[in-house]
Amino acid sequence: MRMGDWYDRNAFWLLPSGAVIFILMLMIYPLGYTIYNSFTDWSLTHGDKVNFVGFRNYLDIFFRDDRFWGSVGRTIYFTGLAMVVEVILGVLIAVLFDAKDFSGKRVARSIMLMAMMATPVAVAMVWLLIFEPTAGVLNYLFKSSGLEALLGGKQLWITDSSSVIPSLVLIDIWEWTPLIALIVIAGLATLSREPYESAMVDGATPFQIFFRITLPMIAPTIGVAALLRLIDCLKTFDIIYVMTMGGPGYSSETLNIYTYQMSFQYFNFGYASALLVVFLCLVLGISLLVTYLRRGLEL
Amino acid sequence: MAKVELKNIEKIYEGNVRAVSNANVVIEDREFVVFVGPSGCGKSTTLRMIAGLEEISSGDLMIDEVLVNNLPPKDRNIAMVFQNYALYPHMSVYENMAFGLRIRKIPNDEIDRRVQDAARILSIQEYLRRKPRALSGGQRQRVAVGRAIVRNPKVFLFDEPLSNLDAKLRVQMRTEIAKLHNRLNATMIYVTHDQVEAMTMGDKIVVMKDGLIQQIGSPLLLYDHPCNRFVAGFIGSPPMNFLEGRLREEDGSLLVEGEGFKFVTADIHRDDLGKAPSPNVIVGIRPEHLRIAGSEEGESILNAHITVIEELGAEAHMYMSRRADDTENLISRVEQRHDYHIGESARFIPDMEHVRYFDADSGRALLGVIGPIRMSSRRSALSQDE
Missing domain, CATH: 3.40.50.300 (P-loop containing nucleotide triphosphate hydrolases)
Known part of the structure; x- marks a missing residue:
């Protein structure tokens, strides 16, 4: 009886304590350790003692490292392009799915899921074959459809520094647009029909209904989907790593790839930790900004 | 407009x-x-x-x-x-x-x-x-x-x-x-x-x-003047009471009787009821047209026992049942103060001129429907008269 009382009084912290310990071990500790490392010159390339260097790594990153700024630019380019296209396409697909009842709608929705279910490395391998400039499927299709002549020759896709990021974005769009579409389809399904009917009675055209009623009403859902993609795009690693390793040159080296190179190619753990902390702040900052903007717009 | x-x-x-x-x-x-x-x-x-x-x-x-x-x-x-x-x-x-x-x-x-x-x-x-x-x-x-x-x-x-x-x-x-x-x-x-x-x-x-x-x-x-039993039951709150009964002549009067009641129909209804397709009828009485008899004697009486009394101040709704198992809810709207209690038996007198009658099979009103409506020849629907 007494034991039961003690349990009732303390269950509120006892029950979640397992999860709390788990989170502490797997999230808080690595984060703290990374922040600590970022203030050291820990490197495996020399056998020297690890020294505390204060903010030197950060100062180097911000004021002496052009490669860092280049990777930041490419991260923003990749993320911006992928997100904008994915959101527009995703919303269009969702609206088409919502508006029309056609046979095979469920099957089509399941097929959309398949791209997301594939493992990124497998996706990357398949797209490597597709993008291959001489024997790839895409250039074959371009050639046979006459597009190649129109574009003035063979496309180099990921082997050319100017087209590598748009090519990688294309894969991201292929893989992740369905996610936006599915989230927006779910959002559309929760909307009441009455405002639409009311707008019809009010005299609105389908075009006006879409832009003045539907879009503002699903804006919060689109916002959530976009935020998810934003965070994911900023962090994209696997596809780029498998397909280009950041190349040609540094032309597809995003911040994540650069950090990876710094730690596991150059074994410069102190500097790489500082890069990771900067990266974390960047992702956190952009996410908070988007969330704040969403609230500000009262969406 | x-x-x-x-x-x-x-x-x-x-x-x-x-x-x-x-x-x-x-x-x-x-x-x-x-x-x-x-x-x-x-x-x-x-x-x-x-x-x-x-x-x-x-x-x-x-x-x-x-x-x-x-x-x-x-x-x-x-x-x-x-x-x-x-x-x-x-x-x-x-x-x-x-x-x-x-x-x-x-x-x-x-x-x-x-x-x-x-x-x-x-x-x-x-x-x-x-x-x-x-x-x-x-x-x-x-x-x-x-x-x-x-x-x-x-x-x-x-x-x-x-x-x-x-x-x-x-x-x-x-x-x-x-x-x-x-x-x-x-x-x-x-x-x-x-x-x-x-x-x-x-x-x-x-x-x-x-x-x-x-x-x-x-x-x-x-x-x-509801045209059928559905309208009669749907319009009005508390709803109309329905009693299954049978028409028969006795000593020159037209009676309708059933379980726990025997009413003498009003003279103004005789002609219409005379044309009823079958003697089996549903008697419809609005709660305000069913009053407690007290010691008063009447030729039309309904016997029931009280199951629930809702006191609303200005009036009371008296729920009653003719059966011992309380399976029905007949309602009387009683305006005067009363001295009745749940479980007691009581006699109720209907206002026969306001009682409605419906055919037991089709549910149609047996009294002539007054006003700008007529019985439709198609289905049981009524449509507006021009």
């Missing part, structure tokens, strides 16, 4: 599901007509067909003598107030009301004048800048009504607009919509499942059941 005519309107959904059959109604200019009936009776479908939100399977819908079957909602010059308000959540109250006018490219100063006017009528001036989510249910419904008013339509359509409000607010809004009708002098068509709303608001009531119009008439006409 406008006259709306439904001529043989039918709605048949896929799989030959008939939602509305052969609806004939004439809604005069500036009339307030209420469609009432239980869930699934076709009243909302009828309203949506008038609005243009539902295709008409067959029949003609005329607004101001113009056939509008194939006109889209926006070209019918109607405005509709929905059950769930249907406000645009991302727009302010002002923009919600102005939306329909902006779509029609009405100049801004005219929009402002109309929105302010409507806001004044509905006492929502102070909420114009708010978003709908910052309003209570009653305020939202006012905005929905306001959105209809600013359009200045020929016909107002209301689809159960008060269903989501609490009881007190419902009564208040009921009065306000009735006032609005007097003020705007507009043709209004109102759909509800609540017969009290129908009785209190409508100039004319259309009672529907299973997609068929049962009866059309003024509230009191339906109350006093």
